[in-house]
Amino acid sequence: MNPNTARVVECYGRRVVLALTDGKRYPAEVFGKRLRVVCGDEVEIDIDQANSGLQVIRALPRNTHFTRTNAQGQPEILAANITQLVVLMSDHPPSDPFIVDRYLAGAELGGIKALIAITKRDLGNSPEILEHMKKYKQAGYNIFNVSAHDPTTLEPLTQALENEVSMLVGESGVGKSTLTNTILGIHVQRIREISSATGEGRHTTVSSILFDLPHLNGSLIDSPGVRDYAPAPVNDLQIAFGWREFARYSGQCKFNNCLHLREPGCAILAAVTSGQIDQRRHESYRRLVNLMRQLLPSYERH
Ligand SMILES: Nc1nc2c(ncn2[C@@H]2O[C@H](COP(=O)(O)OP(=O)(O)OP(=O)(O)O)[C@@H](O)[C@H]2O)c(=O)[nH]1
Ligand SMILES: [Mg+2]
Ligand SMILES: [Zn+2]
Structure with missing residues (x-):
């Protein structure tokens, strides 16, 4: 600079x-x-x-930009120059894996690395979240199981933040700010204050903040929680690039414009049938194709 x-x-x-x-x-x-x-x-x-x-x-020109579709159905840039998205998932309350998938797709489509952190490990891991962990590993993602209350669980994740500009994303309450505070080692931000309704701490982050991690030569962005997320609209054929595990079948479908929905001779559908690709991940892909079709006029779809 x-x-x-x-x-x-x-x-x-x-x-x-x-x-x-x-x-x-x-x-x-x-x-x-x-x-x-x-x-x-x-x-x-x-x-x-x-x-x-x-x-x-x-x-100055951006190296990467991470996008979303906003409430008006328009593309919006959420952050620039991030190299890595850390998608948080929790059991308490349970995160929606379809939102996690769309975050992962947003990273893949933006040329940004992605990894997953399962938070609040001190509260225990349910059989459901263990199953999700297995499936995401199978899809090719690195997964970290962490507790912000137990710094000894954070070592592998902290190493993965080295030399990266990382952004923490995930549903509201998943633990982004608490994890940021523990990683920074100081109480820089207020976490959720006590809510009279639930008795739980509550302080929703309202804007993204970038913190320096000088000891790791990196940066960490804490972002506001969401109720939903979808990447900026892309055409039909691009959506599959959001699903990392589809790549190893590329070029193997009968039709080169195959959308892997119900086409004959589709290598992806065959892999779903044989269990090589997780059925729920494929359902998630199908849902995003449908959503993008609603967002993009027909002449922009292909
Ligand atoms: N037991 C336990 N509770 C945690 C952990 N991390 C976060 N929490 C609790 O989860 C609640 C939400 O944490 P936050 O860090 O505010 O969540 P957030 O993702 O930043 O939420 P938004 O800013 O609304 O998006 C708070 O009551 C935290 O104390 C953890 O590792 N273990
Ligand atoms: Mg927060
Ligand atoms: Zn196909």
């Missing part, structure tokens, strides 16, 4: 927090109406003469 560049570490529309080359963090404004930045962006900055504050004047 040259002295006039900085990294966006928090973003609230036109207002952002920047990490400068000296590592210090300052608030800044985004200049002009057309410039849009997100957490993780590298930007050029200037001094705003009017109020001597910092101004973001330009965004």
